[in-house]
Every structure is written in structure tokens, then in C-alpha cells.
Amino acid sequence: MSESSEQDLATKSQKQPLLVWDLAVRLFHWLLVLLIVAAWVTAEQGPAWMDRHMQVGYAVMTLILFRLVWGFCGSEYARFSSFLAGPRRMLGYLKGLLGGQSELVIGHNPLGGWSVVAMLLMLLFQASTGLFANDDIYNEGPLTGWVSNATSGWLTGLHKLNFNLLLAIISLHIVAVLSYWVFKRDNLIKPMFTGRKWFTSAELSQHQTQNKAGRSLWWALLIVLISAGLVFWLSIQAPPFG
Numbered sequence: 532m533s534e535s536s537e538q539d540l541a542t543k544s545q546k547q548p549l550l551v552w553d554l555a556v557r558l559f560h561w562l563l564v565l566l567i568v569a570a571w572v573t574a575e576q577g578p579a580w581m582d583r584h585m586q587v588g589y590a591v592m593t594l595i596l597f598r599l600v601w602g603f604c605g606s607e608y609a610r611f612s613s614f615l616a617g618p619r620r621m622l623g624y625l626k627g628l629l630g631g632q633s634e635l636v637i638g639h640n641p642l643g644g645w646s647v648v649a650m651l652l653m654l655l656f657q658a659s660t661g662l663f664a665n666d667d668i669y670n671e672g673p674l675t676g677w678v679s680n681a682t683s684g685w686l687t688g689l690h691k692l693n694f695n696l697l698l699a700i701i702s703l704h705i706v707a708v709l710s711y712w713v714f715k716r717d718n719l720i721k722p723m724f725t726g727r728k729w730f731t732s733a734e735l736s737q738h739q740t741q742n743k744a745g746r747s748l749w750w751a752l753l754i755v756l757i758s759a760g761l762v763f764w765l766s767i768q769a770p771p772f773g
């Protein structure tokens with residue numbers, strides 16, 4: 532065993548693992564990454580791939596609806612209440628971060644928490660505008676027939692504009708995660724796979740985690756199925772006339 536991995540083990544042995552990201556959050560995250568890439572690729576392939584693009588879009592919408600509900604009944608660190616901080620806390624955290632001694636955070640930090648909500652809402656907006664979009668050829672979202680041509684054109688424009696904004700916030704998200712790794716030596720990516728972060732007992736007692744277990748995975752599955760049902764219902768809507 533190399534010296535550095537022995538040191539690694541020694542420090543880890545004084546720390547204990549805490550399950551921070553439940554399985555549902557982890558699956559949600561990595562599936563979302565795959566699906567956003569797929570939505571982008573299929574959108575760029577032109578009209579022949581639009582059907583597939585819309586199917587991927589429905590899957591993204593299902594995931595986002597699930598995550599919004601899970602934010603109220605998931606395990607402790609999946610809940611919005613655990614990571615949405617007020618302006619004073621955000622400012623305090625930012626000052627600490629810039630001063631090089633940020634406070635210990637278990638789940639999403641006060642800045643990251645708001646960016647998570649921003650990403651979720653922007654993704655919901657992306658999928659919702661897609662439902663009314665058209666490509667001026669023969670492809671259109673399932674709700675396009677419910678609005679005028681002009682409105683559909685406007686929403687298609689927003690669908691494209693919002694995607695560029697999404698690319699910007701996602702890039703910022705990835706740069707932030709990598710900066711924590713490089714500058715703070717805090718690897719946030721591994722816990723998004725394993726679910727676990729390591730803390731000393733002093734750190735944990737200072738934080739008084741409430742260990743809210745959250746609903747079981749069966750509940751997660753049920754919420755996914757209900758979300759998928761709702762999205763399927765939207766996908767089969769026929770226009771009111773014609």
C-alpha cells in the first residue's frame with residue numbers, strides 16, 4: 532500500500548461515514564446528466580430526431596417533477612428545508628469562502644442550494660416550453676395545437692434561449708464542483724456516487740443532524756410513477772380543434 536493511501540486510511544479511520552445523498556438523489560443526478568446530454572444531441576440532429584428528442588424531454592420532465600416532490604419528503608439532505616438558506620447565511624458563507632475558512636457543510640452549501648433550485652426550475656421551464664414548441668417543419672410538442680402559431684413561435688424561442696442559459700448555469704455548476712476539489716481539496720463528486728461523506732464525531736455533534744430518514748425507496752418509485760403518468764397524459768393531449 533502506498534504511503535499516501537495509508538495516510539488516507541488513517542485519517543478516515545478517525546472519521547465516520549454519514550449517508551448524505553440517498554439512492555434516489557444519486558440516481559436522479561446521474562440519470563439527469565445522461566438525459567440532458569441526450570436531449571442536446573437529439574435536438575442538434577434536426578427534424579428526423581425530433582421524436583426521440585421529445586421522448587428524452589419527457590423523461591427529463593418526469594425526473595424534475597420527482598425531485599421537486601422529493602425535496603419535501605426525501606431524506607434529510609435531499610429536502611429543500613435543509614439547504615435553502617436566507618441572505619444572511621449566504622453572505623456569511625460567501626465571506627468565509629473568500630476568506631479561505633468556510634464553515635463545515637454537510638449537504639448542499641448555502642450558495643449551491645439556491646443554484647440547485649435554479650437548475651431544477653430552469654429544467655422544468657425547458658421541458659414545459661418544449662411541450663408548446665414547433666420546428667416550422669412537421670414536428671411539434673403535444674400542446675402546440677392549444678396555442679396560436681405566434682405563441683408557439685415565441686415559446687420555441689424561449690425553449691432555445693433557456694437552453695443557452697441552462698448551459699451557462701450547468702457550466703458554472705461543474706466549475707464550482709471542480710474548484711472545491713482543486714482549491715479546497717474537497718471531493719464532492721465521490722459522495723454523489725457513494726452517498727457517503729466522512730466527518731469526525733466533533734463535526735457531527737456540532738451539526739446535530741436530525742437524521743430524518745425520509746420516505747423509503749418504494750415511495751420514490753411511486754412518486755416517479757405518478758410523475759411519469761402525468762407527463763404521459765400531457766404527451767397524448769390532442770389539440771382542441773383539427
Ligand code: HEM
Binds near residue numbers: 560567609651
Ligand atoms: C447536465 C449536467 C448537470 C446537471 C443538470 C446537474 C444538476 C445537478 C443538480 C440538480 C444537483 C442537485 C442534486 C440534488 O440535490 O438532487 C447537482 C448536484 C451535484 N452535481 Fe451536478 N449536474 C450536472 C453535471 C454534473 C457533473 C458533470 C458533475 C461532476 C463533475 C456534477 C457533480 C455534482 C455534485 C458533486 C453535486 C453535489 C454538490 C454538493 O455537494 O452540494 N454534476 N447537480
Ligand code: HEM
Binds near residue numbers: 575662
Ligand atoms: C428538458 C429537456 C429539453 C432540452 C434540454 C431541450 C433542448 C432543446 C434544444 C437545445 C433545442 C434547439 C435545437 C435547435 O437549435 O435547433 C430544442 C428544440 C426543440 N425541442 Fe426541446 N428540449 C427539451 C425538452 C423538450 C420537450 C419535452 C419537447 C416536447 C415534447 C421539446 C420539443 C422541442 C421541439 C419541437 C424543438 C424544435 C424547435 C426548432 O427546431 O425550432 N423539447 N430543444
